[in-house]
């Protein structure tokens with residue numbers, strides 16, 4: 001839709017000369033990166049479950065791999081939303097599941113366990129990123145706990161509330 | 170000059186941009202002395218309003234000093250005049266402007282063709298908003314070109330501070346129009362959803378217009394405390410049942426008048442399962458807005474009552490119980506504010522000391538700090554309710 005929209009700008013409208021500090025901080029950008037990564041990985045698991053299973057020595061678990069893919073896509077979409085923290089938290093929960101599954105595969109008596117070990121390492125690495133991202137998002141965006149300031153002295157009526165109630169002019 | 174520029178979803182930067190100049194004889198240029206961040210800016214920040222473009226300058230609440238006047242605006246404005254700029258650009262001459270329907274001016278939208286296609290018929294041009302309303306550069310900047318400046322301004326006297334008059338350009342008339350749309354009678358209970366700046370103005374307007382009882386609904390303690398200061402009874406929707414409290418306060422009959430000062434980004438919470446569904450639909454682009462408040466208003470409003478919607482909606486909403494609204498005989502009134510319809514009266518009320526809209530300002534900062542202030546206002550940190558920026 002946005003792409004199809006005709007721009008209304010005129011030649012005289014101010015144009016950006018150089019760009020300055022903005023609202024997107026590193027945890028916000030990291031969350032977006034993780035979101036796209038989740039969606040990519042999710043697609044791979046959802047549509048390439050057989051290949052994933054063969055590579056990791058997880059034949060027979062294709063249904064589980066597809067479910068993980070759907071989960072990855074869900075948390076990826078949430079990471080790309082205006083409030084990514086729950087999406088990143090969902091990724092961390094998903095990482096824990098993946099680690100448990102891969103830990104089993106990595107110990108099997110199967111020549112492909114090397115692949116599973118590599119995958120396990122990768123997941124451990126990305127889990128660290130997820131945790132750092134979640135902490136960063138919380139530090140930057142969370143509301144301080146507590147009741148907030150008390151604005152009960154801000155009526156906005158210089159002559160008082162009672163006067164305002166009888167103004168009606 | 171410096172300006173706050175939209176670069177995409179949640180990406181607003183303080184950039185160096187070229188200065189505006191007179192493009193049409195009816196233009197004027199102002200040096201912005203104060204501007205503010207609005208809840209509508211958050212909808213743009215979140216990219217919920219379609220047709221924003223990378224490089225658009227934000228801001229539609231601003232005032233300043235006239236520094237240049239086009240030849241055809243000279244009769245009405247001169248260098249040195251102090252004006253508040255209404256967020257709706259108005260020609261002052263078309264059929265709608267003559268009727269006082271300023272936010273649907275027929276001439277000021279420079280993207281009229283596109284708007285005609287999307288909306289059926291075009292609405293007015295707006296500052297710092299989507300290209301569907303003309304994509305005019307906004308006022309969160311050091312300078313602003315005001316098109317149709319001979320009509321698009323509110324002159325303000327020198328003895329009032331910027332803080333006292335700035336909100337004449339948007340949120341004060343917006344809260345006022347929301348209350349005026351309620352045709353308030355002395356026996357009425359007016360319920361206001363949302364205690365952001367617009368809700369705060371609506372609460373005070375309803376009091377000044379003589380409502381018997383004003384009830385304010387939100388979940389943020391400091392905003393509820395400010396609502397209470399303005400004379401409202403408060404309901405925290407996270408800890409209380411809105412429907413039960415409203416019925417209790419009206420002998421079981423429901424409020425006669427309901428105002429939605431929340432708009433399309435209603436809080437998402439487990440306590441309101443419909444908002445979870447809306448959020449999921451939004452994520453996969455099956456619905457553009459989260460209309461929880463509209464549903465709640467239709468349900469709780471007294472039959473024969475009025476639903477007034479100043480909160481902004483952008484597109485398509487699902488599961489609106491129109492059948493209930495129809496059978497209860499409810500009236501709906503809504504719209505972008507016809508700012509100049511109200512400003513003479515409201516300026517008089519400020520001058521007489523009936524109301525001082527500066528009560529709502531909780532933070533003042535430099536334009537350079539704008540991006541951080543967007544974040545603070547959005548995240549409701551540091552008890553932030555309204556931010557004023559000084560370019």
Ligand SMILES: NC(=O)c1ccc[n+]([C@@H]2O[C@H](COP(=O)([O-])OP(=O)(O)OC[C@H]3O[C@@H](n4cnc5c(N)ncnc54)[C@H](O)[C@@H]3O)[C@@H](O)[C@H]2O)c1
Pocket residue numbers: 207208209210211212339340343362363364365366367368386387388389392406430431432433434435436461462478479480481482504505506
């Ligand atoms: N019609 C106009 O011309 C016009 C002009 C200005 C602003 N607006 C719109 O008015 C709305 C409010 O603006 P604001 O500046 O006050 O924004 P804001 O974001 O500061 O305020 C919204 C408030 O609604 C509260 N809220 C969220 N969900 C709620 C729910 N379910 N029940 C009750 N309260 C809930 C939030 O906690 C917040 O305090 C926005 O949609 C804005 O775009 C319209």
Ligand SMILES: [Zn+2]
Pocket residue numbers: 207208209210229230256339340
């Ligand atoms: Zn506004």
Ligand SMILES: [Zn+2]
Pocket residue numbers: 259260261262263264265266267273274275276277
């Ligand atoms: Zn007009």
